[in-house]
Amino acid sequence: ADGGTLYSRAGAFNTNATGQLVTVDGANVIPAITVPTDAVEVIVNKTGQVFARLQGQTNLQLLGQLQIANFANEAGLAPLGDNLFQETAASGPANVGVPGDPAFATIQQGYLESSNVDPVKEITELISAQRAYEMNSKVIQAADDMASVVSKNIR
Numbered sequence: 001a002d003g004g005t006l007y008s009r010a011g012a013f014n015t016n017a018t019g020q021l022v023t024v025d026g027a028n029v030i031p032a033i034t035v036p037t038d039a040v041e042v043i044v045n046k047t048g049q050v051f052a053r054l055q056g057q058t059n060l061q062l063l064g065q066l067q068i069a070n071f072a073n074e075a076g077l078a079p080l081g082d083n084l085f086q087e088t089a090a091s092g093p094a095n096v097g098v099p100g101d102p103a104f105a106t107i108q109q110g111y112l113e114s115s116n117v118d119p120v121k122e123i124t125e126l127i128s129a130q131r132a133y134e135m136n137s138k139v140i141q142a143a144d145d146m147a148s149v150v151s152k153n154i155r
Contacts, residue, residue, distance in 0.1 A: 005030060007069055007094070010083040011112055021050070021064075025082055033064035046106040048099040068104050069094040 006027070013029060016022045021033040035042055039052040048066035071077060076090030087094055097104045 004086070006080065006084045006086055007077065008083050008085065009113060011107075027084075029066070031064055031067065033066075035063060036061075044107055044109040046100055046108070048107050066099065066107060067096050068099050068107075069096045070103065071095070 008023060010023060012024050013021050014024060015035050016026065019035045019037060021029040021035065023029065033050050035052055036054060038055045040055050041053040042063075043051045043053070043060065044066065045051070048068070050063045050066060051060035052063050053060055071087070071094060072092035073090055076088050076092065077085035078088050078091075080086055095103075099105060099107045
C-alpha cells in the first residue's frame with residue numbers, strides 16, 4: 001500500500017479487473033505482467049517466462065518474465081503476515097535473478113510449495129517430549145514426597 005517492495009513465497013497468482021498479475025491478496029506482482037482479456041490459456045515455463053494463448057491463435061504471446069529474489073540470510077527477513085516478508089539489514093539486500101540461472105531455483109506451473117515439516121516425525125517428537133515432561137514431573141513429585149517424609153520424622 002505504501003509503494004514499497006515486499007517478498008513472498010506464495011506462488012498462487014490471480015489477475016485483477018485490468019488483467020494485471022496479482023497475489024491472492026491483490027498486491028501487484030513485480031515486474032508488472034498483464035494478461036489480455038481474450039487469453040484462453042496462460043503458461044509459465046521453468047525459467048519464469050509467462051506466455052498467453054489468445055483466442056483464435058496457435059502461437060503463444062510472451063507477456064513477461066517472473067523473477068526470483070535470494071537473500072544472504074533468509075531468517076533476517078521481517079515477517080509481515082499473509083506470507084509477506086520485508087527486507088531488513090539482517091537479511092541483506094535482495095539478489096534478484098531469472099529462475100533457472102545458477103544459484104536460482106526453477107518455477108513449476110500448477111504446483112505450490114508444500115510444508116517442509118514431516119508430520120509423523122513431529123508427532124513422534126511431541127510424544128517423546130510429553131513423556132519426558134511426565135517423567136520429570138514424577139521425579140519432582142517423588143523428591144517432594146521424600147522431603148515431606150523426612151521433615152515429618154524430624155519433628
